[in-house]
Amino acid sequence: KLNALGIKTALDLSEQSTWIIRKHFNVVLERTVRELRGEPCLELEEFAPAKQxxxxxxxxxxxxxxxxxxxxxxxxxxxxxxxxxxxxxxxxxxxxxxxxxxxxxxxxxxxxxxxxxxxxxxxxxxxxxxxxxxxxxxxxxxxxxxxxxxxxxxxxxxxxGVAQLNLFDDNAPxxxxxxxxxxxxxxxxxxxKGTLYFAGQGMSQQWAMKREMLSPRYTTRYSDLLRVK
Structure with missing residues (x-):
């Protein structure tokens, strides 16, 4: 549909009337046109939201x-x-x-x-x-x-910095x-991991998931990288 209007590049898109783009497409593409012109339309998240x-x-x-x-x-x-x-x-x-x-x-x-x-x-x-x-x-x-x-x-x-001591808590930090x-x-x-651990964690950990068939982690573990001789 963009090609039908002669729009083939990002430059072509940035030069289009926002009114026409919104009429023939949607507000999302209109915002894209404005962004291409240097108008900030979307707020960037400077920090990832904290986990809940x-x-x-x-x-x-x-x-x-x-x-x-x-x-x-x-x-x-x-x-x-x-x-x-x-x-x-x-x-x-x-x-x-x-x-x-x-x-x-x-x-x-x-x-x-x-x-x-x-x-x-x-x-x-x-x-x-x-x-x-x-x-x-x-x-x-x-x-x-x-x-x-x-x-x-x-x-x-x-x-x-936000966490505070509760006056009624008998267990002080x-x-x-x-x-x-x-x-x-x-x-x-x-x-x-496991260099220091609590005694209650045990040493043998027979309950742990079997890891003999664990797939190699080529992208995250150096020791799993393939070696060519």
Whole structure:
């Protein structure tokens, strides 16, 4: 349709009457014409919008039936979620944990549940988030199930410099928390994830997803690049 009007290049388009463009096309193309002439019509986002929630979850490599293994998984998901939270320069008040069995398992009753806590004072300290996540797990854990998946979700975010201490909170912010978390994140970023971790995350992590068949990450992992001899 543009070609029919003799418009073949961006220059041709910029020289057209905005009234004609709007009449024969739409307001979007009219704005494009104005933009080509140097008239700002669309507001640019200078900053990406802050996330509304952070979720860390994964299906288990093997079904989990032992509470201690599930606790290790929740520890790990909570620690990872807290790391992401600090990467967004945010604090959170809402922490939730969920667990579920497979809805497709034969001859096994399905069980899925979640629990949440809302802190009085926003935090980004991994220890606070882990403690809250484990308390949620304790509320929903049921023996006798073969769990397929679990996860931790953070919400109700506050930006750095906005989060304030609640006068009615008996749990005061930990001394040196910001510096400790900074060191933790720095070493794990510098020397690789898992360089420093919480004892509650466990060492063997038999519950973790099997990764033997993981596809190579050619674009994001240097060690996965193909080598030509």
């Amino acid at each position: 929630e952070i979720v860390c979850s994964r299906s288990f490599g093997e079904r989990v039936t032992d509470y201690e293994e599930m606790r290790q998984a929740v520890y790990s998901y909570a620690a990872r979620a807290a790391e992401k939270l600090r990467g967004e320069h945010q604090y959170c008040r809402f922490i939730s944990t969920f667990v579920k069995t497979s809805p497709f398992a034969l001859n096994e009753p399905y069980y899925g549940n979640s629990a949440a806590v809302t802190l009085l004072t926003p935090t980004q300290d991994s220890r606070d988030i882990i403690n809250a996540a484990v308390k949620c797990l304790d509320k929903i854990w049921r023996d006798g199930h073969r769990y397929q998946k679990a996860g931790v979700m953070l919400g109700d975010f506050f930006s750095q 930990r001394a040196g928390s910001a510096k400790l978390m900074e060191v933790l994140d720095h070493l794990n970023a510098k020397d690789g």
